[in-house]
Amino acid sequence: MTRLVVDPITRIEGHLRIEAELDEANGIVEAYSSGTMVRGIEIILQGRDPRDAWAFAQRACGVCTTVHSFASIRAVEDALDIRIPPAANLMRNMMIAQQYAHDHVMHFYHLHALDWVDVVSCLQADPTETSRIQQSISSWPNSSPGYFADVQARVQAIVDSGQLSIFANGYWGHPAYKLPPEVNLLAVAHYLEALDWQSHVTKIHTIFGGKNPHPNFVVGGVPMPIDLDSDTALNAERLSIIDDSIDRITEFVDQVYLPDLLAIAPAYLDYAALGEGLGNFLTWGEFPGVEPTDSSALLVPRALILGRDLASVTEPDPRDMTAMQEFVTHSWYRYEAGDQSGLHPWEGETVFNETGPEPPFEELDVEGKYTWLKAPRWNGTPVEVGPLARVLAMYAAGHEQTVELVDSVLATLGAPVEALFSTLGRTAARAIETKVFADHLRTLFEDLKARIAAGDTRTFDDERWEPRSWPSSARGFGFTEAPRGALGHWVVIEDGKIENYQLVVPTTWNASPRDAQGNPGAYEAALVGTTLAQPDAPLEILRTIHSFDPCMACAIHMVDANGDDVAEVGTGLHVHADG
């Protein structure tokens, strides 16, 4: 029996590589973003039954299973002109609202907070002072000095064991960490609490999807019937479990996540003027009504914002063949019409063209092709997608709660509206929208209960289930605002089979390379102008990249040519010594 172990469990989630050119003062002059794994789901989907596409699309990524499933079934419903029943639409929207809270809280505590919170520093904290801070910012019950002393002892035990595990390889002690030890301790406590919290918030998916992980989805509705008297349907007992789960979500968002953001942010106001990048934003919108093409029903509007101008927001049409295009000039793909051309996703092509360099290599050829991500553009313009885009869209549209929250966060931090266009603005927007969507989840649930009470319990429409009811040719667009930004699936159906299928995922927008005109993508633009305190420990780069919440698994696919292991990810930064 083999006992040799190097990297025992290959986990293929996608690698992001950033190459940055620095000036003599360690300021970033140019940045290049590369996805070092190829994507191929489009190839796998060709020729398949469109009703099955979601089951493949949901496997593109372990964290984004739900969003790909929804974008896929919405694309097929759009192509086949299917209207899902109102109760099913509410159930779907509830799953999406829940997903935001789960994803954003985990992103903040598990990944992003450690960019701002020095874990090891919390050992120096006075738990009594941490307790005082906690009690001053919210009514969260875990707030006694003894509680925080216990957390501190746990962290001390981890450090003493020499097995830092999750906390290994952080840049602890880096001069860019600015929080007092007491606030660090507060955040570490909530980091640990968030891990427990997540087990209580996934119940909506388990119930509506029939199982979790990998809930079921269906073109035409949701797979879970509603019958208050049945053991196998959505019944009174399950509604009560959901009720409790929603309470858990809103409590944590209101009493932990938002207050923590406001406790951490004041130490990092320099990041309210750093990391903006493009100033252009796009959303496809979210929480549709029963008429999926009626964009006026969306809570998050479908919006295009250019040059920070919130006064002249327009609505982008994803069916516009010349505005919505992807470019491969600097990407490892080949277009039949030439690599300078752009293609709408319905006409999209996925033909690999890896031009090297052969690994191992020192630097990518950034003048040529350097990434497995395509470059999506709107009318040739690069845009940012994600929480900041959504909050700006809701803010510009005058959504009351959003305006209130944004203004109150800015006032608390003493920051102007322009501060939103930044790394910190992105991180704050994520917390703000989590609050908006968690509250919306409660509203959706009340609507669902009212519908059930009125006897409207239909959850599936089978009128167009059989392929013989379909047109011989059809094209569809399916969207969702994934937690990390606008996600679109474009499908072309011919004679009952998928002829073409293209995903344009949030991280493809944000981590995109230069396009045919040489315009940088959002990450590339956002990093320019940031100065690194220690180039061999580029914490500042992580802060801005993490503020976008990258999902490389969706954007790209398959192992890199190195076939390398986790250590490669740990050193995935390549910093040139000079410009």
Place this chain on the structure above:
Amino acid sequence: MAEPADRGDRRVVLGLGNLLNRDEGLGVHALRALGQRLGADPGVELVDGGVLGLNLLPLVESCSHLLVLDAVDAGRPPGTVIELGRDRIPMLRGVTFSEHQVTFQEVLGLASIRGRLPGTVHLIGAQPADISVGVEVSPAVRGAIPPIVERALEFLDRWDATVPTSGDAS
């Protein structure tokens, strides 16, 4: 911190891997093959964990017995069946760009430092040959699935012979 859930006697076989990358998905394929052998009343929970990463933490921490099926890169010839005991599975964490780069080792590492690693953890897998884009596994890995299933069945028999144990005390 909340008290650990009462894990009682929860026995789980967890298949891991990405079905869109051929042999990378062998853990899920092996899980399905095991499910067919066990039939309608498997007497153990069979969970398709895909590549869910951190989302698997609550499940892992709630188990008393955990058998993981997964692709294992040990530099061996393709299809070689590989087993790792509880203390042989490294638990790592590096600086990453994305929450989505959370590996299953990290999930085990988190459970471990939280004092909630299941009392019994075992991994059975095989060396992959081809993890390119596609849904079909390579012949070498297809051939490894029956012996993986046999070893898993032996392991489950051994569980049945033991009285329920609890995991680490927290």
